[in-house]
Amino acid sequence: MMIIKNKAIVNDDWVVLRLAEDETPESVTVAAVKTIVPLKVWLSQKQILQNRDDIGVWFASDERPEALKDDITKFSVIAVDFPKFTDGRGQSIAYNLRERLAYRGELRAIGEVLRDQVFYMQRVGFDAFAPRPDRDLEDVLKGLTVFSEGYQISVDQKSPLFRRVARTEASSKA
Amino acid sequence: MYRYDQYDQQIVNERVAQYSDQVRRRLADELAEDEFRPLRLQNGLYMQVHAYMLRIAVPYGLLSAKQTRMFAHIARKYDRDYGHFTTRQNMQFNWLKLEDTPAILADLASVEMHAIQTSGNCVRNITSDEYAGVAADEVVDPRPYAEILRQWSTFHPEFAGLPRKFKIAISGGKEDRAAIEAHDIGLSVIKNAQGEIGFKVLVGGGLGRTPIVGSVICEFLPWQHVMTYIEAILRIYNQYGRRDNMYKARIKILVKALGIAEFKRQVEEEWLYAKDGPGTITNEELERVAHYFAPPAYEEITSDNAELTKFKAENKDFANWLQRNVKPHRVSGYAIVVLSLKKTEVAPGDASAEQLDFAADLADKYSFAELRITHKQNLVLADVKQSDLIDLWQAATAQGLATPNIGLLTDMISCPGAEFCTLANARSIPLAKLIAERFDNIDFQHDIGEIELNISGCMNACGHNHVGNIGITGVEKKNHDEWYQISLGGAKGHNSSIGKIIGPSFKFEQVPEVIDRLLQVYLRERIEEERFIDTVRRIGHKPFKEYVYATKIAFEVEEDIDTRSFKPVQYSVPFYSPRF
Ligand code: SF4
Numbered sequence: 170m171m172i173i174k175n176k177a178i179v180n181d182d183w184v185v186l187r188l189a190e191d192e193t194p195e196s197v198t199v200a201a202v203k204t205i206v207p208l209k210v211w212l213s214q215k216q217i218l219q220n221r222d223d224i225g226v227w228f229a230s231d232e233r234p235e236a237l238k239d240d241i242t243k244f245s246v247i248a249v250d251f252p253k254f255t256d257g258r259g260q261s262i263a264y265n266l267r268e269r270l271a272y273r274g275e276l277r278a279i280g281e282v283l284r285d286q287v288f289y290m291q292r293v294g295f296d297a298f299a300p301r302p303d304r305d306l307e308d309v310l311k312g313l314t315v316f317s318e319g320y321q322i323s324v325d326q327k328s329p330l331f332r333r334v335a336r337t338e339a340s341s342k343a
Numbered sequence: 344m345y346r347y348d349q350y351d352q353q354i355v356n357e358r359v360a361q362y363s364d365q366v367r368r369r370l371a372d373e374l375a376e377d378e379f380r381p382l383r384l385q386n387g388l389y390m391q392v393h394a395y396m397l398r399i400a401v402p403y404g405l406l407s408a409k410q411t412r413m414f415a416h417i418a419r420k421y422d423r424d425y426g427h428f429t430t431r432q433n434m435q436f437n438w439l440k441l442e443d444t445p446a447i448l449a450d451l452a453s454v455e456m457h458a459i460q461t462s463g464n465c466v467r468n469i470t471s472d473e474y475a476g477v478a479a480d481e482v483v484d485p486r487p488y489a490e491i492l493r494q495w496s497t498f499h500p501e502f503a504g505l506p507r508k509f510k511i512a513i514s515g516g517k518e519d520r521a522a523i524e525a526h527d528i529g530l531s532v533i534k535n536a537q538g539e540i541g542f543k544v545l546v547g548g549g550l551g552r553t554p555i556v557g558s559v560i561c562e563f564l565p566w567q568h569v570m571t572y573i574e575a576i577l578r579i580y581n582q583y584g585r586r587d588n589m590y591k592a593r594i595k596i597l598v599k600a601l602g603i604a605e606f607k608r609q610v611e612e613e614w615l616y617a618k619d620g621p622g623t624i625t626n627e628e629l630e631r632v633a634h635y636f637a638p639p640a641y642e643e644i645t646s647d648n649a650e651l652t653k654f655k656a657e658n659k660d661f662a663n664w665l666q667r668n669v670k671p672h673r674v675s676g677y678a679i680v681v682l683s684l685k686k687t688e689v690a691p692g693d694a695s696a697e698q699l700d701f702a703a704d705l706a707d708k709y710s711f712a713e714l715r716i717t718h719k720q721n722l723v724l725a726d727v728k729q730s731d732l733i734d735l736w737q738a739a740t741a742q743g744l745a746t747p748n749i750g751l752l753t754d755m756i757s758c759p760g761a762e763f764c765t766l767a768n769a770r771s772i773p774l775a776k777l778i779a780e781r782f783d784n785i786d787f788q789h790d791i792g793e794i795e796l797n798i799s800g801c802m803n804a805c806g807h808n809h810v811g812n813i814g815i816t817g818v819e820k821k822n823h824d825e826w827y828q829i830s831l832g833g834a835k836g837h838n839s840s841i842g843k844i845i846g847p848s849f850k851f852e853q854v855p856e857v858i859d860r861l862l863q864v865y866l867r868e869r870i871e872e873e874r875f876i877d878t879v880r881r882i883g884h885k886p887f888k889e890y891v892y893a894t895k896i897a898f899e900v901e902e903d904i905d906t907r908s909f910k911p912v913q914y915s916v917p918f919y920s921p922r923f
Contacts, residue, residue, distance in 0.1 A: 316358075
């Protein structure tokens with residue numbers, strides 16, 4: 170599957186496991202391929218899964234990043250699911266993974282990921298995007314460059330605008 | 344007032360480009376309406392019953408003459424020759440076409456304005472005291488802090504998908520003119536015993552269906568920390584605020600569920616990570632921003648104005664106007680003048696293009712080219728020389744902007760109601776007009792004195808019905824008729840209270856008589872200088888209730904001949920309301 174990673178469209182071979190209605194986190198079988206599993210699956214099958222190096226974890230929007238506190242360094246991919254593109258909880262999950270748990274691996278947005286939200290997502294620490302399958306990746310890519318400056322600090326910018334630049338009144342008065 | 348530097352301008356310009364492209368994609372059907380809706384809302388664009396409405400941010404209610412003229416231009420070019428000032432100190436145009444909105448935003452950007460975050464589930468335009476910087480009772484000018492917070496909240500990447508809208512108000516006077524107790528976060532700029540500046544922080548206040556007064560989360564927060572502290576509040580709210588039921592999604596519900604002590608504990612635990620970090624406001628930044636709000640070049644005026652005293656004695660209309668529409672100024676020889684937008688024939692807060700241009704001219708001539716918008720939907724000239732008052736009054740009278748009714752019965756607040764909003768149970772603006780007609784007599788109004796009458800078309804309370812001394816609320820339709828509930832005893836400010844309903848509801852045409860009866864009881868019972876609200880508090884609801892319901896209120900249904908008025912319709916599509 171093609172995704173956006175570090176501002177480029179790349180091929181990607183991770184599979185995102187989503188539980189079917191009749192599956193449970195304890196009993197679902199995780200195939201022997203690179204798989205991003207739900208947090209609940211990781212927590213209940215940790216004994217087996219922790220020996221594999223092809224496992225990533227994804228968060229639902231009501232789950233807490235602290236749940237991975239002790240395991241965070243094991244992963245090269247963590248994903249956050251956006252069940253609706255208007256659900257902003259994933260933004261704080263990403264922020265906390267980066268800032269509070271110092272996660273440095275790939276952070277991927279999955280689910281309802283659309284062009285008009287990715288700029289904000291990249292600011293809070295996402296560096297990979299798996300847009301909704303009906304979307305054109307080239308188009309989504311454009312969403313990453315809509316603004317050239319931001320006022321406030323976040324994961325991508327540790328210093329607010331007022332500390333970074335000399336701010337003076339514009340020469341051309343309105 | 345604040346002026347954009349290259350960064351502010353660049354960000355706003357980039358927004359215009361982004362939004363224009365979103366509209367292009369919507370029109371080309373590359374964006375579905377469902378996906379477009381949150382985008383347009385975060386840019387203040389609502390789809391209403393008859394057309395699109397655009398809400399433009401007027402940061403903390405401050406407007407230059409040039410910006411006011413741009414409003415007049417937009418009213419003429421894209422709307423029906425008028426605009427509407429809102430209770431949150433913004434400007435709304437009600438009759439727009441989607442295709443025109445990118446050009447309107449480009450026009451606005453050329454005068455350092457935008458519509459960013461004037462709606463949607465994000466941090467909204469920050470409101471403040473309409474007399475900031477000039478009020479006689481001011482402790483600290485709140486505007487520099489309001490501007491710093493405006494910048495911080497603009498496109499905050501983490502808080503664009505909150506559970507619900509988020510409103511911040513900030514006041515700096517002894518009297519609270521920003522209704523900080525009724526906001527998601529209320530900030531009161533204060534000085535501590537050592538003379539240091541900081542904020543008293545309130546959280547979880549709000550009107551709407553569940554009116555609640557905000558709780559104090561911090562008694563004194565040094566000003567340097569205000570940004571990091573608010574960010575901590577928002578991070579907690581973003582994660583834990585309810586998202587399953589939009590009527591329970593405001594922060595007030597979370598604060599209530601956790602209790603203020605537990606909520607505070609969580610916030611302060613979160614805040615520890617950011618405290619003293621780079622988000623701390625520096626002296627240099629405060630100075631840079633405060634510089635824009637430095638007092639204008641006031642003249643030194645010592646002499647008494649004999650002419651004014653004489654004119655006042657000879658002219659009752661002028662004396663009335665001085666009493667109601669002119670407020671004391673910090674600087675001697677100056678006055679604050681309120682231009683009333685409440686006139687019998689027009690909707691509260693509406694201003695014609697001609698009036699907007701005219702107000703801009705007045706600002707140029709008499710008040711350092713600046714205007715303010717009040718939460719009661721009037722305009723303010725904040726720095727008028729007392730020696731100019733007669734000239735100004737004559738000019739304003741000619742344009743219908745000098746109705747001497749500020750704080751009186753016809754200085755009503757009204758939500759847009761059923762003509763514009765699909766959530767409404769009943770019309771608001773036509774009712775406001777009906778009431779204004781009935782009590783048009785200005786002498787009667789002056790006799791009644793200070794009173795607040797607020798109207799909402801439904802229980803969502805955009806018209807602040809809960810805090811009106813008399814509150815009117817459109818209630819559930821019975822056979823699609825319009826019925827109104829009347830409440831009594833609400834008030835805002837430091838001594839705020841929520842009004843109580845007096846009894847069964849009334850028909851549209853009965854409401855003026857109900858108000859008249861309430862006023863009759865007041866006139867009968869009041870002692871000395873007692874205001875309406877004081878009498879209500881002293882004697883309680885009972886005498887009012889008894890008199891209102893003593894005899895039947897007869898009424899005739901009149902044909903609606905108002906050309907700006909539209910019959911409410913039954914809508915298939917919910918949620919096209921200015922409430923969102
Ligand atoms: S939702 Fe607000 S604007 Fe609409 S009718 Fe109700 S109170 Fe008025």
